[in-house]
Amino acid sequence: MDRRSFNKLLVGALGASAFPLSWIASPASASGERVINTIVNPEPATLMIGLNQQAPTGLVASKIYQGLVRYDFDLNPMPCLASDWSVSADGLEYTFTIRDDVLWHDGTPMTVHDVIFTATEFLPQTNPRSRLILGKCASITASENNTVTFRLAAPFGPFLLAFDASTFPVLPAHLYEGTDFRSNPNNDTPIGTGPFKLAEWVRGSHIHLVRNEDYYIDDKPYVSDIYYRIIPDAASRALALENGTVQLGQASDVEPMDFGRLAALPNLTRIDRGYEFSAPILWLEINNRVEHLSDRRMRQAIMHAMDRNFIVDNIFFGIGSAATGPINTRTKYYSENKRVYDFDLVAANQLLDNMGLTAGADGIRTRFDLIVPPFGEVFARLSEYTRQALRQIGIDVNLVTTDVAGFASALSNWDYQLTFNYTFQYGDPALGVARTYITDNIVQGVLFSNTAGYSNPDVDARFAAAESTIDETERTHLYEQVQQLLAEDVPLGWLVEMEFPALQANSLEDVITTATGLNGDFENARVIG
Amino acid sequence: MKATLSIALRWLVKAILFVFVLASLNFLLIQLVPGDPALVFAGSSGAADQQMINQIRAEFHLDRPVWAQYIDYILRTARFDLGTSFQHGRPVWDMIAERLGATLLLTGSAWGLSIAVGVALGLVSMRYVGRWPDMLVSSLALFLYAAPSFWLGLIFVLVFSIWLGWLPAFGVGTIGVEHSMLGAVLDKLRHLILPALTLATFYIAIYARLMRGGLLAVAQLDHIKTARAKGVPQIRIVTHHMIRGAILPVVTYLGFHATTLISGAVLVETVFAWPGLGRLTFDAILQRNYPLLMGILLVTSVLVILLNALTDLLLRAVDPRTGVSA
Amino acid sequence: MRFLRKPSGLIGLIGIACLLLLALFANILAPADPWAIGARPLLAPLEKGYIFGTDSLGRDVAAGVIHGARVSVFIGVASALATGLIGVTMGLVAGYAGGWLDAALTRTTEFFQVIPAIVLAVVVLSFAGPNMITIILVIALISWPPIARLARAETMALRHREFVMAARLQGESRLSILTGHILPNAAPPLIAALSLSIATAILTESALAFLGLGDPNTMSWGYMIGSGRTMMRQAWWITAFPGVALMLSVLCINLATGAYSDDLTQRLTQKGSQ
Numbered sequence A: 001m002d003r004r005s006f007n008k009l010l011v012g013a014l015g016a017s018a019f020p021l022s023w024i025a026s027p028a029s030a031s032g033e034r035v036i037n038t039i040v041n042p043e044p045a046t047l048m049i050g051l052n053q054q055a056p057t058g059l060v061a062s063k064i065y066q067g068l069v070r071y072d073f074d075l076n077p078m079p080c081l082a083s084d085w086s087v088s089a090d091g092l093e094y095t096f097t098i099r100d101d102v103l104w105h106d107g108t109p110m111t112v113h114d115v116i117f118t119a120t121e122f123l124p125q126t127n128p129r130s131r132l133i134l135g136k137c138a139s140i141t142a143s144e145n146n147t148v149t150f151r152l153a154a155p156f157g158p159f160l161l162a163f164d165a166s167t168f169p170v171l172p173a174h175l176y177e178g179t180d181f182r183s184n185p186n187n188d189t190p191i192g193t194g195p196f197k198l199a200e201w202v203r204g205s206h207i208h209l210v211r212n213e214d215y216y217i218d219d220k221p222y223v224s225d226i227y228y229r230i231i232p233d234a235a236s237r238a239l240a241l242e243n244g245t246v247q248l249g250q251a252s253d254v255e256p257m258d259f260g261r262l263a264a265l266p267n268l269t270r271i272d273r274g275y276e277f278s279a280p281i282l283w284l285e286i287n288n289r290v291e292h293l294s295d296r297r298m299r300q301a302i303m304h305a306m307d308r309n310f311i312v313d314n315i316f317f318g319i320g321s322a323a324t325g326p327i328n329t330r331t332k333y334y335s336e337n338k339r340v341y342d343f344d345l346v347a348a349n350q351l352l353d354n355m356g357l358t359a360g361a362d363g364i365r366t367r368f369d370l371i372v373p374p375f376g377e378v379f380a381r382l383s384e385y386t387r388q389a390l391r392q393i394g395i396d397v398n399l400v401t402t403d404v405a406g407f408a409s410a411l412s413n414w415d416y417q418l419t420f421n422y423t424f425q426y427g428d429p430a431l432g433v434a435r436t437y438i439t440d441n442i443v444q445g446v447l448f449s450n451t452a453g454y455s456n457p458d459v460d461a462r463f464a465a466a467e468s469t470i471d472e473t474e475r476t477h478l479y480e481q482v483q484q485l486l487a488e489d490v491p492l493g494w495l496v497e498m499e500f501p502a503l504q505a506n507s508l509e510d511v512i513t514t515a516t517g518l519n520g521d522f523e524n525a526r527v528i529g
Numbered sequence B: 001m002k003a004t005l006s007i008a009l010r011w012l013v014k015a016i017l018f019v020f021v022l023a024s025l026n027f028l029l030i031q032l033v034p035g036d037p038a039l040v041f042a043g044s045s046g047a048a049d050q051q052m053i054n055q056i057r058a059e060f061h062l063d064r065p066v067w068a069q070y071i072d073y074i075l076r077t078a079r080f081d082l083g084t085s086f087q088h089g090r091p092v093w094d095m096i097a098e099r100l101g102a103t104l105l106l107t108g109s110a111w112g113l114s115i116a117v118g119v120a121l122g123l124v125s126m127r128y129v130g131r132w133p134d135m136l137v138s139s140l141a142l143f144l145y146a147a148p149s150f151w152l153g154l155i156f157v158l159v160f161s162i163w164l165g166w167l168p169a170f171g172v173g174t175i176g177v178e179h180s181m182l183g184a185v186l187d188k189l190r191h192l193i194l195p196a197l198t199l200a201t202f203y204i205a206i207y208a209r210l211m212r213g214g215l216l217a218v219a220q221l222d223h224i225k226t227a228r229a230k231g232v233p234q235i236r237i238v239t240h241h242m243i244r245g246a247i248l249p250v251v252t253y254l255g256f257h258a259t260t261l262i263s264g265a266v267l268v269e270t271v272f273a274w275p276g277l278g279r280l281t282f283d284a285i286l287q288r289n290y291p292l293l294m295g296i297l298l299v300t301s302v303l304v305i306l307l308n309a310l311t312d313l314l315l316r317a318v319d320p321r322t323g324v325s326a
Numbered sequence C: 001m002r003f004l005r006k007p008s009g010l011i012g013l014i015g016i017a018c019l020l021l022l023a024l025f026a027n028i029l030a031p032a033d034p035w036a037i038g039a040r041p042l043l044a045p046l047e048k049g050y051i052f053g054t055d056s057l058g059r060d061v062a063a064g065v066i067h068g069a070r071v072s073v074f075i076g077v078a079s080a081l082a083t084g085l086i087g088v089t090m091g092l093v094a095g096y097a098g099g100w101l102d103a104a105l106t107r108t109t110e111f112f113q114v115i116p117a118i119v120l121a122v123v124v125l126s127f128a129g130p131n132m133i134t135i136i137l138v139i140a141l142i143s144w145p146p147i148a149r150l151a152r153a154e155t156m157a158l159r160h161r162e163f164v165m166a167a168r169l170q171g172e173s174r175l176s177i178l179t180g181h182i183l184p185n186a187a188p189p190l191i192a193a194l195s196l197s198i199a200t201a202i203l204t205e206s207a208l209a210f211l212g213l214g215d216p217n218t219m220s221w222g223y224m225i226g227s228g229r230t231m232m233r234q235a236w237w238i239t240a241f242p243g244v245a246l247m248l249s250v251l252c253i254n255l256a257t258g259a260y261s262d263d264l265t266q267r268l269t270q271k272g273s274q
Helices: A005-016 A055-061 A112-126 A127-136 A157-162 A233-240 A256-263 A296-305 A308-316 A347-354 A376-389 A404-412 A428-436 A457-466 A472-489 B002-031 B037-043 B050-059 B064-078 B092-127 B131-147 B149-163 B181-219 B222-232 B233-270 B275-284 B290-318 C008-023 C059-097 C099-114 C117-128 C133-157 C162-168 C173-212 C221-231 C237-272
Strands: A033-039 A068-069 A078-080 A082-087 A091-099 A137-143 A147-152 A196-202 A206-211 A224-228 A247-250 A268-271 A283-286 A366-371 A394-402 A418-423 A492-499 A503-507
Touching: A033 A394, A033 B131, A055 B222, A068 C221, A078 A082, A082 A224, A082 A457, A091 A112, A091 A137, A112 A127, A112 A137, A112 A147, A127 A157, A127 A457, A157 A428, A157 A457, A233 A247, A256 A268, A256 A503, A256 B149, A268 B222, A283 A296, A283 B064, A283 C008, A296 A347, A308 A376, A308 A492, A347 B064, A347 B290, A366 A404, A376 A394, A376 A418, A376 C221, A404 A418, A418 A428, A418 A472, A428 A457, A457 A472, B002 B064, B002 B290, B002 C099, B037 B064, B092 B131, B092 B181, B092 B233, B092 B275, B131 B181, B131 C237, B149 C173, B149 C221, B149 C237, B181 B233, B222 B233, B222 C173, B233 B290, B233 C173, B275 B290, B290 C099, B290 C117, C008 C237, C059 C099, C059 C133, C059 C173, C059 C221, C099 C133, C117 C133, C162 C173, C173 C221, C173 C237, C221 C237
Parallel strands: A033 A224, A366 A394, A366 A418
Antiparallel strands: A068 A078, A082 A091, A091 A147, A137 A147, A196 A206, A206 A224, A247 A503, A268 A503, A283 A418, A283 A492
16 A cells, blocks of 8 residues: 555545534524524423423523513512512412413413412422422412412412422423323424424424514514533633634633633623522531541531632632522522631631641641542642642541542432532522431432431521411521521531522623523514614 | 455454443443542532432432343444543544544554555665665664654754744634635645654555565566566556556555554644543543443444454455465 | 663663652652642742643643652552563463463453553543552553563473473472463563563553542542643643653663663574674
8 A cells, every 4th residue: 555545545544534514504694684693501401391401491481481470680570471460468378370371382361270280299209499489389270350369378488489480480281281291202393382383393403483473462573593502611612602602602602711801802791680480509428327427516617727718719710709697699688697618728727726726747637638629720730739638737628539420429419528519509599509418308318408418407497487478578587597596506507608690792682681590581682773 | 345245243242242341341340440420520520519419429320239231231232322521511422533533644644654655665665676775774773663752743844833933733624714625625625734744654664564575485486587577667567567566565564554643643633732531531531431432442442343344345345365264 | 680780770770760759759749739729829830830731730841840850750650560570470380381271361461452541541440439549550560461471481481491301300390380480581571671660650640640530639640631631721830840750761661671671682583693
């Protein structure tokens, strides 16, 4: 064989290789000119929002499906599929008036029957979070004049925060009733009531949504097409935002260090709203059962030893703010009136001295293992920082890496000493915060429960009381006390209030108009210029 | 002909046995892993409770005893059914097949590139033996042989993409720009150059050295000296006599090279975000995606066996004297 | 030691010596803990006295490179020893015993050579969990086949030699023959191959660390390259310098080993032609 043959081989290899056509094919031109190109990462498993509560599914399917209400930036409900609602004086009955002019994407009219079906049959079977909330209802019935009444067994303060598309997407009974939900063929062609319909899904490339021409609000939506592009690499996504191929993205789409650079570009604007509903807090998860960690002085010392501002500046590159307690400043009933832990190594060392933990010749008082969550560079740097920070107070931290399943298993089975974790707060402490601290939710084998094993009857009582009343003053008072108690006990090392600012091209307007931000239905979004 | 048939048959039997043992071992390996897939799937949905976990277990047969899962796996594998990936709700084979092309493209290009450039550099070395081009090629080969491929890839990105802006840094095509057929191929070529080059560098170094050594040895042979004395033009001597004589070590190495391409692809695909099997492997491990992992291990090993067989045949074609026993 | 007279061998050996010195005296050359967070983040090389700059957490890159030498040397040598143990044993037994044992061992060797090395390494490490011990064992797991093949070939060539025959006639046990006669004679090419495997082990560890499967408590060169990858645009030095150190180390080992085995080949051919 000679050189010529080799070169032929090379050209042949390039030309004849069988790559999927989707690589070459770009999505066909949009039908109208008002197009939004954005990103979804990673590619969702399905768009059937009732079956899957993962973030990518929610991001896209929230344009196709809708809930009874939406929430504004102050977490007040606004009409969506429900035009009006009322709460009885005793807080036990919630009555929603459902719009009668809504059509499913296949033309069938939406009725109260769909709402009842969703609430009593579909969601309890498929969505654990909905199941928990809807399970508090004694009955869910339709009444005259297109209304649905939820009758609670006991008052539940945050009940109205459970009816947007993420917690209560209304699903078509005529397609799902009496079927096996998970294997229903309609799952590939999601039918909803939202301002956008699924036009095409090219796996590995993009998801194309088109305007719902029969949307129940005239003129809306203003956008004709939305393309969710699937770009697996952070650097590629950053490039796409930079060169305008994509006009909308979120902070988690790019590496934190790139975000600042992109936000400063003339064609992009940073939107610091739209995450009021999720408002997560990232914490150092401390297993309260482990020796020394069970002593709250140790936990307080750890809080004093970590410089949360340094973490926000250098590990999160300024995206986020220092957390001071269990409730995010954007969640309802946040209170400042509690003990705070400044970065103070002297105080930290003093606490450990008081515990009687003396340092050996190597300066080490005790050792802990820290499991590094396998979710990216941020957690790797955070773990390294924590190890250095705790070394300053004589604690030797051994880093342990694992994979996602190992992490989930270790965390839910309490097989850890230190790690990191965060959960969404869903707007109200009863919905997203209580589950982390109440004794009843210490369930082995389940994630997002009280995995740290903290138990305080005073806290339990207050959480229970606060959720079963609708009196705002009383709830505020109770949650203030909860925060004070938790700030003293420090069951977890709260570090960062995570933020998910969006990056929006200057040609877009009114994209983020609700507390769920990019997970809103975009009915108000416009493309200008 | 009969000889080739019997060899092919023996190879086939051996390959099937190999795959069976491989499949069994894969299964065993992954069973030893701590961590519960049902838990992960439930957890990544954003909320988790026991009912949901049980549902997932039942759906994906995780509630059956291990030996039943094993027999099920072997039988399905024989039917080319590699199971479903729970994380994506899609057949494993589909996920592998759609990435296979990208990896084959990358590894094939790197293979061809390394042979072409390596042989060319070897020729240069021989032509200017002892003088500065030879020294340059030899030094280059030394450095390329020692440099880690993933680091070299990053340096290429730094120099050619970030600093010079000549070539794209990642992915397989420019997003959002519509291309004609030719334009699309050219665009893909632009994206292919850096990753293929990165994957090829190690072997460029090897082939350059091998060719140089081979050519120099062949140059001393009698029939070459005779041809030169007879006045045959230098070009013809080189292409018709010397390369053929010197190529044997290179071709012998080709088989070994082919089998290590997949491993190399994992690193290079990660650096360049190339949407191939290597990248898929890494993602699958992060997600503890058992069916996908097993599928990838199997497919890549079969690929290696196939490549081995192909290069074996190639070796025979080039030099029938080499009887490599099956 | 004649190979020292060749310039490549000499350069290689000097390089290796430098590497060993860095590893041994890391604590004196760079007394600060490479993990220590003290300086301002993202200082460019030569800024404020940090010759290789600092990373995103303000850690000294030069200190990382120096301490990384220690990790590389340790893992390289330990892996080579483990590889040698497994490979030489397998090869000696297969080459000497012959018959079905040889066939079985050879099949096993082939089996391990078929599975793509990095894929196997990554899978095993993710269930074993990456730490020093598992990394060394995994590297040995993917590196032993070529050593075994070489050992087998050497053994097969040697077992028919007169001194082996003589030893058998004298009733020496097989183990004694293997360790006393065959191994010493097979040693030189095996040593050359194992020395090369040190370089491969160093590269493999850095590849695994780059992919995120390194020991998170050790500052290895691969780990630094991996962590600097996302910062290429802002801070190329985090990735560049550890990589140069890697490349030079591997280069020197290759040079020295190459000179040594060239020398060996020369001596063998000279012997052969006698």
